[in-house]
Amino acid sequence: MDFAYAEQQSVGHHGAHQAVDEQRELVAYTPLVKRIVRQLGAQAGAAMDREDMEQIGLLGLLxxxxxxxxxxxxxxxYAAMRVRGAILDELRRQDWRPRAVRQESHRVRDAVRELTRKLGREPTEAEIVATLGISGEAYQEHQLAENAEVLASFDELLHELSNHAADTLSPEAQLVRRRTLEQALLQLNEREQKVIQLYYExxxxxxxIAAVLDLTEARVCQINKGALKKMKSFIEAS
Incomplete structure (x- = not known):
C-alpha cells in the first residue's frame, strides 16, 4: 500500500518525530485496512477500485x-470502525448504485415481500428466483448490494454510539456501549448470531461463512441483513 499521501498529510500538521511514529503505526495496522477492504470490496463490487479503497481506509486509519x-x-x-466508516462514506458520496440499480432493488424487494405474504412463510431462494425470472447470480448480486446498504446504515449507528474518541469516553460510558451491543446481539437467533460473529469478529x-454454515452466499447476505436490522431497531429503541 502506498503511504505517500497519508505521510504528506502527517508532515503538514505534525512534527517530524510524530510523523515517524504515525508512519510506524500506519504500517502496523495495514493488515486491518486490507481485511476491511476485502470485506467491503465483496459487497461494493466494481464500484471502487480496491487500491482506492485502501487509500481511503488508510486515511481513516490516520x-x-x-x-x-x-x-x-x-x-x-476503534480503528476498524473508523476505517470502515471512511470507505462507506466515500461509496455513498460517489452514489455507487445507479438509479436503474436502485429501482431494480425496489422491484425485487417488493416481489419478495408479496411472495412471502402469499406463501405465509419466508420463500426459498429458488422460489424467489423463479418468481422474479432472474438468474441465481443476479439475485446474489442484489443481496450483496442490499447488504452493503444495511451495513452502511448499521455502521452509522455504531458511529453514533462511539461519537467520542475511545480515550474520551468514561469507563461507565464504554461499559454502557458494550452492554447495549451485547443486548442487541441477544435479540438474534442462533444462526443470526453465528453469521454476525463470523463476519465481524x-x-x-x-x-x-456460506461454506461453514452450508448455505448459499446470497442466503448468508440475507441473514446478515436481517440481523443488522434487528440490532439497529433494538439499539434505536434503547
Missing part, C-alpha cells in the same frame, strides 16, 4: 490514530 492517541489493546476495534467473508 484519523483514528490522531483522535485516539497512543494505540493500546482496544485501538484495533472473525472477519470471514460471506463466501467462507
Amino acid at each position: 484519523e483514528a490514530l490522531r483522535r485516539y492517541g497512543q494505540p493500546d489493546e482496544k485501538f484495533g476495534a 472473525y472477519e470471514a467473508s460471506f463466501k467462507e
Whole structure:
C-alpha cells in the first residue's frame, strides 16, 4: 500500500518525530485496512477500485490514530470502525448504485415481500428466483448490494454510539456501549448470531461463512441483513 499521501498529510500538521511514529503505526495496522477492504470490496463490487479503497481506509486509519492517541489493546476495534466508516462514506458520496440499480432493488424487494405474504412463510431462494425470472447470480448480486446498504446504515449507528474518541469516553460510558451491543446481539437467533460473529469478529467473508454454515452466499447476505436490522431497531429503541 502506498503511504505517500497519508505521510504528506502527517508532515503538514505534525512534527517530524510524530510523523515517524504515525508512519510506524500506519504500517502496523495495514493488515486491518486490507481485511476491511476485502470485506467491503465483496459487497461494493466494481464500484471502487480496491487500491482506492485502501487509500481511503488508510486515511481513516490516520484519523483514528490522531483522535485516539497512543494505540493500546482496544485501538484495533476503534480503528476498524473508523476505517470502515471512511470507505462507506466515500461509496455513498460517489452514489455507487445507479438509479436503474436502485429501482431494480425496489422491484425485487417488493416481489419478495408479496411472495412471502402469499406463501405465509419466508420463500426459498429458488422460489424467489423463479418468481422474479432472474438468474441465481443476479439475485446474489442484489443481496450483496442490499447488504452493503444495511451495513452502511448499521455502521452509522455504531458511529453514533462511539461519537467520542475511545480515550474520551468514561469507563461507565464504554461499559454502557458494550452492554447495549451485547443486548442487541441477544435479540438474534442462533444462526443470526453465528453469521454476525463470523463476519465481524472473525472477519470471514460471506463466501467462507456460506461454506461453514452450508448455505448459499446470497442466503448468508440475507441473514446478515436481517440481523443488522434487528440490532439497529433494538439499539434505536434503547
